[in-house]
Amino acid sequence: MLFHVxxxxxxxxxxxxxxxxxxxxxxxxxxxxxxRDGKWVHLWRVAGKYSNISVFDVDSADELHEILWSLPxxxxxxxxxxxxxxxxxxxxxx
Amino acid sequence: MLFHVxxxxxxxxxxxxxxxxxxxxxxxxxxxxxxRDGKWVHLWRVAGKYSNISVFDVDSADELHEILWSLPxxxxxxxxxxxxxxxxxxxxxx
Amino acid sequence: MLFHVxxxxxxxxxxxxxxxxxxxxxxxxxxxxxxRDGKWVHLWRVAGKYSNISVFDVDSADELHEILWSLPxxxxxxxxxxxxxxxxxxxxxx
Amino acid sequence: MLFHVxxxxxxxxxxxxxxxxxxxxxxxxxxxxxxRDGKWVHLWRVAGKYSNISVFDVDSADELHEILWSLPxxxxxxxxxxxxxxxxxxxxxx
Amino acid sequence: MLFHVxxxxxxxxxxxxxxxxxxxxxxxxxxxxxxRDGKWVHLWRVAGKYSNISVFDVDSADELHEILWSLPxxxxxxxxxxxxxxxxxxxxxx
Amino acid sequence: MLFHVxxxxxxxxxxxxxxxxxxxxxxxxxxxxxxRDGKWVHLWRVAGKYSNISVFDVDSADELHEILWSLPxxxxxxxxxxxxxxxxxxxxxx
Amino acid sequence: MLFHVxxxxxxxxxxxxxxxxxxxxxxxxxxxxxxRDGKWVHLWRVAGKYSNISVFDVDSADELHEILWSLPxxxxxxxxxxxxxxxxxxxxxx
Amino acid sequence: MLFHVxxxxxxxxxxxxxxxxxxxxxxxxxxxxxxRDGKWVHLWRVAGKYSNISVFDVDSADELHEILWSLPxxxxxxxxxxxxxxxxxxxxxx
Amino acid sequence: MLFHVxxxxxxxxxxxxxxxxxxxxxxxxxxxxxxRDGKWVHLWRVAGKYSNISVFDVDSADELHEILWSLPxxxxxxxxxxxxxxxxxxxxxx
Amino acid sequence: MLFHVxxxxxxxxxxxxxxxxxxxxxxxxxxxxxxRDGKWVHLWRVAGKYSNISVFDVDSADELHEILWSLPxxxxxxxxxxxxxxxxxxxxxx
Numbered sequence: 041m042l043f044h045v046x047x048x049x050x051x052x053x054x055x056x057x058x059x060x061x062x063x064x065x066x067x068x069x070x071x072x073x074x075x076r077d078g079k080w081v082h083l084w085r086v087a088g089k090y091s092n093i094s095v096f097d098v099d100s101a102d103e104l105h106e107i108l109w110s111l112p113x114x115x116x117x118x119x120x121x122x123x124x125x126x127x128x129x130x131x132x133x134x
Numbered sequence: 135m136l137f138h139v140x141x142x143x144x145x146x147x148x149x150x151x152x153x154x155x156x157x158x159x160x161x162x163x164x165x166x167x168x169x170r171d172g173k174w175v176h177l178w179r180v181a182g183k184y185s186n187i188s189v190f191d192v193d194s195a196d197e198l199h200e201i202l203w204s205l206p207x208x209x210x211x212x213x214x215x216x217x218x219x220x221x222x223x224x225x226x227x228x
Numbered sequence: 229m230l231f232h233v234x235x236x237x238x239x240x241x242x243x244x245x246x247x248x249x250x251x252x253x254x255x256x257x258x259x260x261x262x263x264r265d266g267k268w269v270h271l272w273r274v275a276g277k278y279s280n281i282s283v284f285d286v287d288s289a290d291e292l293h294e295i296l297w298s299l300p301x302x303x304x305x306x307x308x309x310x311x312x313x314x315x316x317x318x319x320x321x322x
Numbered sequence: 323m324l325f326h327v328x329x330x331x332x333x334x335x336x337x338x339x340x341x342x343x344x345x346x347x348x349x350x351x352x353x354x355x356x357x358r359d360g361k362w363v364h365l366w367r368v369a370g371k372y373s374n375i376s377v378f379d380v381d382s383a384d385e386l387h388e389i390l391w392s393l394p395x396x397x398x399x400x401x402x403x404x405x406x407x408x409x410x411x412x413x414x415x416x
Numbered sequence: 417m418l419f420h421v422x423x424x425x426x427x428x429x430x431x432x433x434x435x436x437x438x439x440x441x442x443x444x445x446x447x448x449x450x451x452r453d454g455k456w457v458h459l460w461r462v463a464g465k466y467s468n469i470s471v472f473d474v475d476s477a478d479e480l481h482e483i484l485w486s487l488p489x490x491x492x493x494x495x496x497x498x499x500x501x502x503x504x505x506x507x508x509x510x
Numbered sequence: 511m512l513f514h515v516x517x518x519x520x521x522x523x524x525x526x527x528x529x530x531x532x533x534x535x536x537x538x539x540x541x542x543x544x545x546r547d548g549k550w551v552h553l554w555r556v557a558g559k560y561s562n563i564s565v566f567d568v569d570s571a572d573e574l575h576e577i578l579w580s581l582p583x584x585x586x587x588x589x590x591x592x593x594x595x596x597x598x599x600x601x602x603x604x
Numbered sequence: 605m606l607f608h609v610x611x612x613x614x615x616x617x618x619x620x621x622x623x624x625x626x627x628x629x630x631x632x633x634x635x636x637x638x639x640r641d642g643k644w645v646h647l648w649r650v651a652g653k654y655s656n657i658s659v660f661d662v663d664s665a666d667e668l669h670e671i672l673w674s675l676p677x678x679x680x681x682x683x684x685x686x687x688x689x690x691x692x693x694x695x696x697x698x
Numbered sequence: 699m700l701f702h703v704x705x706x707x708x709x710x711x712x713x714x715x716x717x718x719x720x721x722x723x724x725x726x727x728x729x730x731x732x733x734r735d736g737k738w739v740h741l742w743r744v745a746g747k748y749s750n751i752s753v754f755d756v757d758s759a760d761e762l763h764e765i766l767w768s769l770p771x772x773x774x775x776x777x778x779x780x781x782x783x784x785x786x787x788x789x790x791x792x
Numbered sequence: 793m794l795f796h797v798x799x800x801x802x803x804x805x806x807x808x809x810x811x812x813x814x815x816x817x818x819x820x821x822x823x824x825x826x827x828r829d830g831k832w833v834h835l836w837r838v839a840g841k842y843s844n845i846s847v848f849d850v851d852s853a854d855e856l857h858e859i860l861w862s863l864p865x866x867x868x869x870x871x872x873x874x875x876x877x878x879x880x881x882x883x884x885x886x
Numbered sequence: 887m888l889f890h891v892x893x894x895x896x897x898x899x900x901x902x903x904x905x906x907x908x909x910x911x912x913x914x915x916x917x918x919x920x921x922r923d924g925k926w927v928h929l930w931r932v933a934g935k936y937s938n939i940s941v942f943d944v945d946s947a948d949e950l951h952e953i954l955w956s957l958p959x960x961x962x963x964x965x966x967x968x969x970x971x972x973x974x975x976x977x978x979x980x
Contacts, residue, residue: 041288042178043311044187045370052335053898053961068223075225082176083225084136084189084218087947088891088954088967092221093138095178100229101311101369108370115335121370123231123289123311124178127186129162131169131177135946137969139746146711147240147303181289182233182296182309194887195745195969202746209711215746217889217947217969230366232375241428241491256411263413270364271413272324272377272406275477276421276484276497280409281326283366312366315374317350319357319365323476325499327558334523382417383499383557390558397523403558405419405477405499418554420563429616429679444599451601458552459601460512460565460594463665464609464672464685468597469514471554500554503562505538507545507553511664513687515840522805570605571687571839578840585805591840593607593665593687606836608845617710617773632881639883646834647883648794648847648876651759652703652766652779656879657796659836688836691844693820695827695835699852700930701875702939726975733977740928741977742888742941742970750973751890753930758793759875781795781853781875782930785938787914789921789929797934804899853933860934867899873934 042081042095042124043104047117049090066112079107095124135191136175136218137198141211142185160206173201189218230269230285230312231292235305237278254300267295283312324363324377324406325386329399331372348394361389377406418457418471418500419480423493425466442488455483471500512551512565512594513574519560521586536582549577565594605661606645606688607668612655615680630676643671659688700739700753700782701762705775707748724770737765753782793849794833794876795856799869800843818864831859847876888927888941888970889950893963895936912958925953941970 051060074080082095098104101123108119126133145154168174176189192198195217202213220227239248262268270283286292289311296307314321333342356362364377380386383405390401408415427436450456458471474480477499484495502509521530544550552565568574571593578589596603615624638644646659662668665687672683690697709718732738740753756762759781766777784791803812826832834847850856853875860871878885897906920926928941944950947969954965972979 041290043289043369044178044180053901055335071223072225072228083221083223084138085221085951086138087217087219087889087951088965093216093218095176100313101231102229102313104311105313105367105369119370121311122187123181123292123309124187125181125288125290125293127177127179129165129177131166134166135948137745137947147243149711179293181231181293182307194971195889196887196971198969199743199745199971213746215969217950217967219946219948219951232366232368241431259411260413260416270377271409271411272326273409273481274326275405275407275419275481276495281404281406283364310375311369312375313369315365315367317353317365319354322354323478325477325557337523382501383419384417384501386499387501387555387557401558403499405480405497407476407478407481420554420556429619447599448601448604458565459597459599460514461597461669462514463593463595463607463669464683469592469594471552498563499557500563501557503553503555505541505553507542510542511666513665513839525805570689571607572605572689574687575689575837575839589840591687593668593685595664595666595669608836608838617713635881636883636886647879647881648796649763649879650796651701651763651875651877652777657874657876659834686845687839688845689839691835691837693823693835695824698824699854701853702930702932729975730977730980740941741973741975742890743973744890745969745971751968751970753928758877759795760793760877762875763877779875780939781856781873781933782939783852783854783857783933785929785931787917787929789918792918795933807899857931857933871934 041099042097043101044122044124045094045096045104045108046086046120047092047094047113049113049116050118051113051116063112063116070111074107079103135193137190137192137195138216138218139188139190139198139202140180140185140214140216141188141207142183143207143210144184144212145207145210157206157210164205168201173197229287230283231289232310232312233282233284233292233296234274234308234310235280235282235301237301237304238306239301239304251300251304258299262295267291323381324379325383326404326406327376327378327386327390328368328402328404329374329376329395331395331398332400333395333398345394345398352393356389361385417475418473419477420498420500421470421472421480421484422462422496422498423468423470423489425489425492426494427489427492439488439492446487450483455479511569512567513571514592514594515564515566515574515578516556516590516592517562517564517583518588519583519586520588521583533582533586540581544577549573605663607660607662607665608686608688609658609660609668609672610650610655610684610686611658611677612653612682613677613680614654614682615677627676627680634675638671643667699757700755701759702780702782703752703754703762703766704744704778704780705750705752705771707771707774708776709771709774721770721774728769732765737761793851795848795850795853796874796876797846797848797856797860798838798843798872799846799865800841801865801868802842802870803865803868815864815868822863826859831855887945888943889947890968890970891940891942891950891954892932892966892968893938893940893959895959895962896964897959897962909958909962916957920953925949 071080079096079098080094081097084093086093096104108114165174165177173190173192174188175191178187180187190198202208259268259271267284267286268282269285272281274281284292296302353362361378361380362376363379366375368375378386390396447456447459455472455474456470457473460469462469472480484490541550549566549568550564551567554563556563566574578584635644643660643662644658645661648657650657660668672678729738737754737756738752739755742751744751754762766772823832823835831848831850832846833849836845838845848856860866917926917929925942925944926940927943930939932939942950954960
């Protein structure tokens with residue numbers, strides 16, 4: 041099942057530099073793992089913003105929540121979740 | 135180049151039934167053509183709403199505008215366009 | 229899987245009276261069927277508004293969309309969907 | 323009487339770790355007590371957010387306020403309260 | 417139990433004059449009855465707007481909903497309900 | 511003349527405890543004085559929030575401003591002022 | 605006493621032309637009268653919009669409401685009222 | 699003096715076709731005149747919307763208002779005006 | 793040329809007391825100078841808020857910007873600028 | 887390809903003075919370079935705000951993102967990107 045997720049990142053300015061770098065490194069590793077697992081199926085950068093638009097393919101909202109909650113940057117994210125359904129004009133649906 | 139586009143549809147209640155059906159039929163045909171041309175690369179239904187979230191792969195914002203402006207339902211759409219860039223954590227970018 | 233859904237109803241003032249009554253009657257019948265099927269598990273009226281807050285238990289966002297799209301009043305609804313997950317402090321989860 | 327309550331949690335980043343853990347532990351204990359007392363009748367996690375959607379069954383808005391005000395995390399909550407009424411299409415009302 | 421209710425009125429311009437006058441007359445009669453019954457305890461006009469701010473003293477949110485739903489102008493109201501509780505600094509509470 | 515005033519309180523988390531308690535105590539004393547003077551005629555708690563809805567009876571907006579500006583908690587308040595007028599359906603106006 | 609009032613005008617497109625012209629003519633006459641009476645002390649056009657920003661000098665919010673309610677265009681106005689007080693840095697206050 | 703102006707166009711669906719075409723034609727002619735006069739210095743289409751972003755070079759806000767008010771489509775525009783000033787990092791200012 | 797300017801002041805709680813007092817004193821002196829120069833033609837306090845509504849009479853938006861940017865409190869202001877034009881119903885315009 | 891970009895700057899009050907000055911200096915140098923390269927084609931100050939409205943001429947959204955991300959002040963910017971297309975009434979298009 042597909043969920044459209046937008047993540048706007050806001051890391052506090054006064055966070056220690058090394059802590060910040062560690063968060064970003066582990067976040068990237070986590071994202072790559074989830075993409076390899078086929079869970080994180082689309083990941084785009086919103087041009088001009090420290091934000092991404094993603095699509096997750098998961099079995100349930102619970103699984104989606106666990107994944108997002110597990111992201112190192114989660115405490116610094118504003119997350120917007122939009123459940124997706126098949127569109128009747130989707131070429132693959134014809 | 136990728137553009138994320140959300141379209142919220144609001145067809146007036148008092149629009150003639152046949153005109154409405156004609157709009158929806160020609161809109162679907164147009165969408166299928168654009169998908170076959172590789173322009174309209176993702177098309178999902180927002181669950182619970184007469185809305186879609188799409189991704190277009192075009193050469194410029196001008197081309198995107200011409201495509202959207204050409205949609206039969208365009209006069210009844212609220213369109214939100216978000217330009218996308220490659221994400222550094224995108225598996226395909228590694 | 230649980231989805232929290234808010235529906236704000238706005239039936240046009242100038243809709244024919246009998247059409248309006250027919251919509252409301254068929255809507256109620258549909259709602260009762262879906263509750264009997266165990267899909268529509270909570271249905272509350274928002275005090276002071278022509279709105280409801282509901283919880284649906286469905287297998288996917290696709291099924292949720294089909295249900296909502298099938299409601300006679302759908303064209304006159306503003307729908308807000310929020311996917312729900314289990315809460316770690318939920319008594320039933322202990 | 324039922325109240326729909328949404329709670330969005332925002333614990334300051336610079337709060338001492340042990341204070342944070344203590345808050346979360348006592349919050350969970352309080353939530354479990356209130357559920358056992360039959361006051362906190364529904365508690366769901368909003369997928370992707372540090373938020374919950376709950377339903378309280380209380381005798382008055384005063385009682386609701388005292389309960390919410392007593393939550394250890396209250397100072398870090400954005401709370402939205404929506405009073406609920408019986409819905410004419412509620413199966414239990416037929 | 418007290419509910420704070422704001423009502424913003426928007427009667428369609430093209431509503432027949434006599435129907436409009438009838439609505440306003442019956443609305444006023446209903447409001448006076450509810451005030452005599454002790455249900456509608458405060459009714460103020462928002463200066464400069466076709467709106468009022470009111471306080472209702474009712475036994476439940478269900479009763480509040482029935483009252484508001486029964487107002488002749490209800491279909492033309494945007495209603496905002498805020499449940500009130502006793503304030504610790506209220507002189508009457510000392 | 512009546513003014514409807516909503517006050518949303520947000521005391522910074524890192525404010526010294528004793529300073530916070532002093533503010534709250536002096537705020538309560540000030541509120542009680544103003545009620546005794548007949549200026550602060552209604553004071554209700556918004557259920558679930560550190561907010562109040564009040565009605566002031568003053569001679570002018572200047573007097574209202576001086577009163578609100580004099581509140582110990584003023585620097586931590588978001589204040590919304592709505593001037594009130596007599597409502598034609600107010601029972602007392604008949 | 606001074607009130608800052610913003611009026612955004614939205615006359616329905618399908619209002620009969622002569623009715624529209626009559627409204628605008630009587631509105632202007634009314635505005636001129638109120639300015640001559642010293643009630644409407646400032647009247648500016650918001651550049652680029654069918655809106656004005658005004659300041660009224662009246663004895664009470666009741667008087668302000670009666671004035672605004674009496675404007676021929678009132679049914680087509682979105683009105684925002686902000687009560688004003690003397691500013692400590694106002695040259696006239698020194 | 700430069701003003702940044704955004705115009706969002708919303709022509710009513712039920713406006714007569716020939717009236718609509720006449721508006722669009724005269725609007726374009728007016729826009730071309732104003733550009734030739736050096737008043738309308740930038741005119742871009744917002745990709746995906748029936749909107750434009752423009753920059754006007756005029757002597758005053760009064761002149762800007764007269765120009766915008768004179769546009770045939772003015773009654774169907776939502777206009778947002780932002781006054782511009784020279785930027786200290788503007789290459790032309792060095 | 794007239795600009796309507798609203799300034800909402802938010803001085804950080806943790807700013808040193810003497811620095812805060814110095815800012816407020818120099819701000820007042822600056823405001824009085826600008827009023828004597830005929831630039832700052834109206835200055836009102838928004839009742840109940842640490843905000844003012846002002847009108848400036850300047851030669852250009854550049855001059856307005858320099859004035860506002862020069863205010864000691866500028867870093868702590870949220871500023872909203874609305875360019876004003878003459879109103880056809882302004883008594884002075886007849 | 888043209889992108890309209892608004893940047894609202896909010897540098898934290900407690901940032902060290904020399905760090906702040908260094909940011910502003912390097913930001914200006916970067917902006918001048920980008921203007922010389924023909925990428926940053928318009929740069930205006932929003933009168934009364936620490937904000938700018940700019941237009942960038944770039945080959946793709948990716949290039950735009952890299953440019954914005956490279957700005958020294960990027961961490962302190964709220965950026966709004968609007969893709970632009972040619973307007974049919976643009977004089978240069980005739």
